Amino acid sequence: MSSTNQNHKLCMIPGPVEFHEDVLDAMSTLSTSHVSPAFIPIFGESIELLRKVVLTAKGQPFVVAGSGTLGWDMVASNLVEPNEDVLVLNSGYFGDSFTTCLETYGGKVTQVKAPIGDKPSLQEISEMLKTKFFKVITITHVDTSTGVLSDVKSIAQRVKEQSPNTLVIVDGVCSVGVEEIRMDEWGLDLVMTASQKALGVPPGLSIVIASERAIETFKKRKTPVKSYYASWANWLPIMNAYEARKGAYFATPPVQLIYALNTSLKQITSVPLEKRFEQHKKVSKFVKDAIEELGLKMLPKSRDIAANGMTAVYYPESLTAVDLLPKVASNNIVIAGGLLKTIASKYFRIGHMGISVTEPDRKHIQDTVSALKISLKDLGYSANL
Ligand SMILES: Cc1ncc(COP(=O)(O)O)c(C=O)c1O
Incomplete structure (x- = not known):
């Protein structure tokens, strides 16, 4: 092909x-059980390779059938409880949509919205962080509607100084695999992307990597997660099982897409x-x-x-x-x-x-x-x- x-x-x-020819070839893998001995290590290895792409040692990858949008649902439903404050840094269309998603699950969103072609300044972010405690701050690393690039490193640094308990969430759908992202070094709590952009895999995978702190925050929730499919309670055991090279089932994984992801991640991490x-x-x-x-x-x-x-x-x-x-x-x-x-x-x-x-x-x-x-x-x- x-x-x-x-x-x-x-x-x-x-x-x-x-898409690379080898990635497309991987998509035509013959029908394979999602718990077969052939597939389990492919999934397990893909989870491990994702850590290398965002430079994290212990972040927890989630690879789930869906598009990038599912990453927002994961953030909004697993990390934010109803009426908790969230700060959204908005540099275009995708900041608006992330806001709508967070509000859908009951998050109380405050936005720092930049004029078209610009991004929120560090000064504006600092001022906003002084007004109240935000459980989560979201940054659209690259807003694909405007092509504006945010300075994730500096923002994360500022949040650590001013509000160390705020979780730093990065929408990296248009940046993972393109722009520098050092999840551990910069202290990021979650990076999300999708298969169809710089990871070079056909559309259909939502990819989220959560820090240990984000997972702890999820585990300490006081209220139940208001989503079934996006709930980490359902997906965490599955990711852990595949990484331990055991099959497990919550909802059928897109086997051929994961073969394709594995092929692409091997190419990406070989350089x-x-x-x-x-x-x-x-x-x-x-x-x-x-x-x-x-x-x-x-x-x-x-x-x-x-x-x-x-x-x-x-x-x-x-x-x-x-x-x-x-x-x-x-x-x-x-x-x-x-x-x-x-x-x-x-x-x-x-x-x-x-x-x-x-x-x-x-x-x-x-x-x-x-x-x-x-x-x-x-x-x-x-x-x-
Ligand atoms: C920055 C950003 N966030 C989120 C999304 C949503 O991803 P998807 O269209 O795969 O649901 C996109 C899609 O282009 C995007 O560019």
């Missing part, structure tokens, strides 16, 4: 990303993570330089707060999504439209994560930039072309 099949348009959106972070930075710079050379404006207000796995760009005034996206697709590249409701029709997004970045011989990035240039030119946009 090939991800570069002739009829395939390259999927250069901020997830799902392009030092630092190299991976650098590769993503380098490619991000290449794409952003090209965008600036074209005279186009990006959403993040400056380069130093722009994500390394995606680029969000305003259309030139003369063009819209209806013009540009189909034109780029006719050049065999799929890019994404805008997502942030108030300005969705005004910008587009390019994803640059995973094998498109780490395997430059595939020329995905060059092909994407060329397709963009050709499309803009065909549509009559002439600045710097």
Whole structure:
């Protein structure tokens, strides 16, 4: 099977990303019992490998069928009890959605909301932390709607200084496997992601890694968890069993996706993570330089707060999504439209994560930039072309 099949348009959106042939092959594993001796070590090893990706020794990975959104439900239902205060740092669409999820389970959310293209400042976060005790603070590491990158390390440090009992939760759906994340060193309590982004696995897995402190907090709850499927009471024994190389059942795991995850995690961890972070930075710079050379404006207000796995760009005034996206697709590249409701029709997004970045011989990035240039030119946009 090939991800570069002739009829395939390259999927250069901020997830799902392009998948490695070996990962796709792993998806076609013949039907296998989820408690078979063949599958148990694959699941167990995948749990172990996830720790390496977020640099934690004792964090507890959860790998559960679902999408990234299920990670929010896990946070909201396992770590927050009704009427407990939560601080959400909002740099776009995904901060809004995380808020809605937390409120669904009874969390009392206060937001620090940044203007479009910006992130909450350390000063604003500090001021808010002084107002009351927050059980949890959530950070969207990269808000995929705006391409804004938050400084997780500095925020975690500030929270440790001002409110050491607050749990630091990172939505890393668009950052795990791209941006530097040092779960133990930075004192993060939970990092969540999904299979379809930089982990390079088809959609369908929610991946959450919780610190020992987060697990303790869950165990000390006073009220029952208001979710059945997302409850760690159900999933913790399953994760522990597979890691101990024993089969167990709560709800059927997506066997083929876990084979695919195992293949991808082995590829990712076979190279030092630092190299991976650098590769993503380098490619991000290449794409952003090209965008600036074209005279186009990006959403993040400056380069130093722009994500390394995606680029969000305003259309030139003369063009819209209806013009540009189909034109780029006719050049065999799929890019994404805008997502942030108030300005969705005004910008587009390019994803640059995973094998498109780490395997430059595939020329995905060059092909994407060329397709963009050709499309803009065909549509009559002439600045710097
Ligand atoms: C930052 C962020 N958080 C959460 C999600 C939700 O993930 P999913 O769409 O897999 O449910 C996404 C999806 O793109 C995301 O980018």
